[in-house]
Amino acid sequence: MAEELIVGGAGEVVKRAISLAIDELGLVIGVKGELKKLQAVLTHIHAVLQDAEEKQVKEKEVKVWLQELKQLSYDAEDVLDEIAYNELKYSTQWLNYPLRLVARFKMAHELKAINLELDGIDKRKSAFQLKTTNNVAEPVQTFNDRETYSFVDESSVIGRDIEKKEITQLLINDDDNIALPVIAIVGIGGLGKTTIAQLVYNNGAVKNHFQLKIWISVSKDFNVKRLLREMLEATSKIAKHESSSMDLIQRCLEEKLKGRRFLLVLDDMWIEDGFYEKWEALRIVLKCADRGSTIIVTTRNGEVANMVAATSHIQNLQVLPEDDCWDLFQRRAFVSGGVQMTQALEAIGRQIVKKCGGVPLAIKSLGGMMRLKREENEWLAVKNNEIWNIPDADKKIINVLKMSFDNLPSSVKRCFSYCSIFPKGHSINKKMLIQMWMAEGFVSTLQGNMEDIGNQYFNMLRLNCFFQDIESNELGEIKRGKMHDLVHDLVQFVSGQESSVVSANMIPDDISQTRYMGYISSGRRVAFPKALYKANKLHTFFSFSPYEVPKDMFVKLKRLRVLDLSSTSIKKLPSTLCKLKHLGYLDLSMTDIEELPESITCLYHLQTLKLKKCENLKVLPRKLCKLINLRYLNIHGCTKLSRMPKGIGNLTSLQMLCRFKVGLEEDGNSITELQHLNLLRGKLSILQLQNVRNAAYAKTANLKEKSNLSSLTLSWGTLGHSYIGNAGVAFQVLDELQPHQSLHELLIEGFVGVRFPRWMSNGSLLPNLKSMMISNCSNCEHIPSFGELACLERLEIMNMSNVKSIGGWKDEQMDTTTTPQSSSYSCLKVLELGRMPNLEEWSVGNEVCSEELSIKNCPNLRMTPHSFPSLKSLKLEDVGGMGVVSITSSLTSLTSLSITRPLLPSLRHLHINGWPALQALPHHLQHLTMLKSLMIQDFTNLTELPEWIGNLASLEQLKIMWCATLTHLPSKEQMQRLTFLKRLWIFDCPCLEWVTRLYHLQTLKLIECQELVELPEDLMNLKKLRHLFIDDGEKWKKMPQAMGKLDELQTLPVENCPKLQAFKDEGLMVSNSSSLRELQITKCNALKSIPDFSNLLPSLRKLVINGWPALQALPHHLQHLTTLKSLSIKDFRNLTELPEWIGNLASLKSLQIWRCKNLTHLPSKEQMQRLTFLKRLRIQDCPRLKERCRRHGPEWPKISHIPRLLIPRD
Structure with a gap:
């Protein structure tokens, strides 16, 4: 790309300078005259800026002029910021009025010098013949987060299903013969390589397959030591790993990986000098992992792929298909609040999409841009833009992104340019970024609340695809986002020299014009480079690595607006901190500071x-209260901080105060x-409420009016520590701390009252509450039902030692009026109860619509809600047996079950479903001696049932379904111990090779057991077997001879056994099959004929036969089945007529006749009228016969007397 342009920046700097001059300082005596001059000349210049920014592309003199203007506007x-600072400083110090006048005249002198230079710049503009434009403030289109978030969620990626499935299969079906x-x-860039890697990485089957997953963003810095350190940090679950020794890092990582199957994603890998040697050095360290470990690499470079995956697999990603491209575009362009799709716009849009060459990043970015273009000529201008003539794919994509950037409001452009301080691949915290924008003055207060405006700016960048990989919290609020590497290339281009990322050992020679800087060091605390002092106009210094803070830093870099000192070695802030008059953002997180100097209270812009x-x-x-512009005070984790400073209530601009002690x-x-x-707004924790001795003071806190709070914690004592106090006072205090109706999350900790106030369970007072947690309330004996809270999704009740009941009739005594009928918990998803040793009764209505239920350490629980229709996950630990019985009585949706230390003597029914990673059943299930029904379903890695199954002495029914790797049932000895087992179902267990003898069985179903060759020869010992079902036996060739001795056999369906060749002399041709009532022989195509069993089955009532393509007529011996009541004939393609002897089937x-095409x-x-008992005739998919059986057809007289005819019309 060509050298950088002065894009959007000059105009925004000029606009802010004008705004400051007019709105904040215009009446300040002593500088009023110079301010008017400044306003006039900047306004005059601002009128031609739009034309100047367009002409700078071709006219170098205009570009130089713009650069000079921009730097002078910064000055x-x-x-102007310093003037505002002085006015704030002296506004409360009337005795220093003379000093204020001195400061004003000093500033007036500086303004005069700036005005002289601006006059010169203003005069020079006439030489460029710049056109005046009407610079009306560009509106920032706002979109509701919830309406637009769904189509940028990576879980709804369009296309790429084939690639995702292929890579997922490669990971799961790994080849152990290949080491790593x-x-x-x-x-190419923007094609979706990272997205596919993310989809695979987060796939459920992949999660279950690997014991450890690591994601590393490589980019162009293939530094083996850095990569190993980041892997170690990922496996250790720590923020930073301080070790600087390569050997120590390597040994620690090997220890973490050894014997574990891991998945490592190395995203965005590039070729560089010595690449192969570095790659091999990395592989050597990783070879310690278990077999089956795999690496995924994403890269634009085919040479990289050939080097790293020469013996494995290379997935060459193709462009997105045209239909998927259009779908992706229209989901971005035609959204609620944007342009409406017309036939003309659709036609132009499809041509624009085609020009994007199937690259998702370009399509999404253009879609986000086009949603605000409502006129057809605007769409045509994009379609006809000259960027489409660029042959190089990467350059074309960047120019598409640049076109989207050009269409942003100038205020948003400046915010985007600022993001060049972040390294490639960095996950950017949205809230932090907006705070930095605010500190820099990029977010105007004229349009409303700064945080809301900043959020709109972020959303506009997100919708234009400048931010992706969005992470959200449990409430759906966006937390973080990343820039694609091509977007990062763009932001570096548009920001030019005024913004950069520098490292300790790579500082540019000229940083005198740098305003915004991101700093990276080697990972350990290193000395602050003195060379950075050359950037004396620096506004932002943001560090991504710890460093040693020099004492003179605040004197040398006095123009700082944003300063990051987090994780540095600083223990005491110098008093020179007050020199940072412009400072609006200061981060001291994770430092060893014991106290802040009083001089910090002079940072009036903070x-x-x-x-x-x-x-x-x-x-x-x-004197913290002097910081009247303070909006965010984060003291989370300041465990030694015992109290708040007096007068903090005067900081009325505060938006965040996470904890108040x-x-x-x-x-x-x-x-x-x-x-x-x-x-x-956001979260607020009020701690040490035991210090509130009068409820009137609690009422004065006025929580009802704090409508922007989303989460509220109320704690007596300190978090995690109980407190013994006055129960009556505590109740009154809590009653007066009723929050605003908009609250989403409520946590009560250490409350010492006996009962809870009414507002906690009142749906009209907390209509938006989604999460509630109550813990350590030692005096409480009863908890009301919270079923009235219509939006409640999560409820946790923990460590309540005296609680005996939840919900029920006692609610009236507990100052509530909730009845079980109103306690539907209709939105509840997660319910956790724990450490309540006295809990006996839980009565909150007939149904609890929870998806996850966890009950721990409730040994006396006797009664629970008896219906959980939506429950998917159940965890039980030390729970009373009767309670578990009612919980497990109707778990129709359960997919996960965990039972620890089960004392469940009464458990009758257990359905275990969906543990793909489990290779054996939990051994503690053997103690369920009263169990009558056990269903084992969807265990993909279960190879055999344990021998202890024989301990389940009361078991009557055993169902085994979808266990793809199951090969064996327990031994004969153990299975014979199951003397009450009557029903055994085995469904879709394709690897099962044999079935053990079970002498008490009444029902045996074998469905889709494809490796099962035959039933055991001593089948005759199953004297009580009544129902035998055989379906989809791929390898079945014969029926055992002993089947005829099954004296009580009543039902025998044999279906889908393609290799079954004959029944004659092998199955039913024995002396006594008088009990058989129902026989089905279907889809057994290897059978050459229907066996003659008519004389052996005198009691047969139902016969279903089908699947003999070669048969042209029904065997005549079927006419002797005189007791037959139901006959179904299916799929006899060559059958042309039914025989006359059908009339002999007198009963x-x-x-029913199905799919006999030529009949x-x-x-x-x-003969038909001889069938005097025939009440029902069905003819289905027999086109020739159906036509003849119509009213007035030739067959109609034969069937018109039958009461019920089922012959579907066309």
């Missing part, structure tokens, strides 16, 4: 202060400080 912005196979996904996990921090500055009223930091903090009530004639009218 003006700095001066590599699957390479190859294709909006964000992060102190997360500063575990040694003991106190906040006494309540002090005593006499100390001046009571809960009343929360009264006016009504802008708080026949039902005759034309029924028996004669006389």
